[in-house]
Amino acid sequence: MKTAFVFPGLNGLLRQKDRERYLKLPHVIKRLEQAQTALLRELNLKTDLMGMLKQRNTDEIYRIDNISLAAVVISAIQVGVVDHLREHFPNPEWMVGVSLGDIARTVSAGAYDFEVAVVSHVRFTYKIDGIDKLGGNIGVATTLARPFTTEDFDWFESMGVDVSILTSRFLNVGALFKSLELVRERARERGWRIMPIIDYPAHSRYILPYVDASRDEFMNVQTMKPLIPIFSTISCKSLTDPKEIKTEFLETITRTIHFEQAITKLYNEHGVTRFVNIGPCKSLYTLLRDISLDFDIVDAEDLLATTK
Numbered sequence: 001m002k003t004a005f006v007f008p009g010l011n012g013l014l015r016q017k018d019r020e021r022y023l024k025l026p027h028v029i030k031r032l033e034q035a036q037t038a039l040l041r042e043l044n045l046k047t048d049l050m051g052m053l054k055q056r057n058t059d060e061i062y063r064i065d066n067i068s069l070a071a072v073v074i075s076a077i078q079v080g081v082v083d084h085l086r087e088h089f090p091n092p093e094w095m096v097g098v099s100l101g102d103i104a105r106t107v108s109a110g111a112y113d114f115e116v117a118v119v120s121h122v123r124f125t126y127k128i129d130g131i132d133k134l135g136g137n138i139g140v141a142t143t144l145a146r147p148f149t150t151e152d153f154d155w156f157e158s159m160g161v162d163v164s165i166l167t168s169r170f171l172n173v174g175a176l177f178k179s180l181e182l183v184r185e186r187a188r189e190r191g192w193r194i195m196p197i198i199d200y201p202a203h204s205r206y207i208l209p210y211v212d213a214s215r216d217e218f219m220n221v222q223t224m225k226p227l228i229p230i231f232s233t234i235s236c237k238s239l240t241d242p243k244e245i246k247t248e249f250l251e252t253i254t255r256t257i258h259f260e261q262a263i264t265k266l267y268n269e270h271g272v273t274r275f276v277n278i279g280p281c282k283s284l285y286t287l288l289r290d291i292s293l294d295f296d297i298v299d300a301e302d303l304l305a306t307t308k
Contacts, residue, residue, distance in 0.1 A: 007101030028080030068125035078104035110227030135201035162204035164257035174204030
């Protein structure tokens with residue numbers, strides 16, 4: 001049985017029970033402390049990452065000026081969970097990230113140093129001031145009975161809306177404010193369900209100028225050949241070249257995601273029949289259940305329970 005670890009994105013702290021899920025895990029605590037130390041040493045940034053996990057105000061955690069620290073917390077949790085799993089189980093055959101999950105994916109695969117990844121991410125966010133003035137990112141869901149059509153995707157494109165196809169019935173949409181209003185109108189007409197995700201147009205072309213502003217600096221970050229294979233949910237292929245990994249990592253928030261396509265390729269072409277959701281949220285667990293292939297879906301929490 002071939003296994004892939006899958007790492008969710010920035011929605012990992014939306015719910016209180018997700019924030020508390022791995023709060024007492026020693027490996028997670030160690031990674032949170034390591035991240036705090038690195039941020040203080042390299043950026044003179046004093047943080048209380050454990051305090052963020054205990055924060056009950058979700059809006060406060062996801063405030064635009066806190067978003068980089070939320071990303072650090074999620075990444076620390078994910079890497080800590082993998083640290084613990086490695087003490088009890090063999091390494092997976094593949095590491096797969098979705099959006100922000102690419103940080104922990106790349107660290108856990110051995111291609112990035114954890115502290116370098118954390119510091120580089122926060123330093124990168126210093127360059128994106130004003131990104132929340134452009135637009136936003138929302139989830140758009142339909143039912144199996146009323147799937148998205150070619151006409152819908154053509155309409156999205158004509159409106160300048162960038163669409164990530166997570167599954168056949170769930171899309172991630174990044175666009176300017178005006179276009180997002182049009183998407184909401186169409187959702188009412190088509191019976192789609194809309195979910196706010198992030199207050200800036202993630203996974204869209206509109207962030208590219210901000211990425212370009214930090215490209216030269218970011219490309220100096222040391223990247224290694226992964227020890228465990230990485231599979232991209234952006235390009236839907238294996239990433240082995242350090243430069244390619246770094247380039248795609250930098251452009252993660254500007255390019256659309258193709259989660260179902262990537263999972264299908266791993267299943268059909270690489271024989272992966274078990275996917276482990278690293279968490280802390282269970283969003284990918286739910287998305288994997290939407291894909292009509294014969295594979296096993298396991299949550300890291302359930303695996304961890306067997307190690308106590």
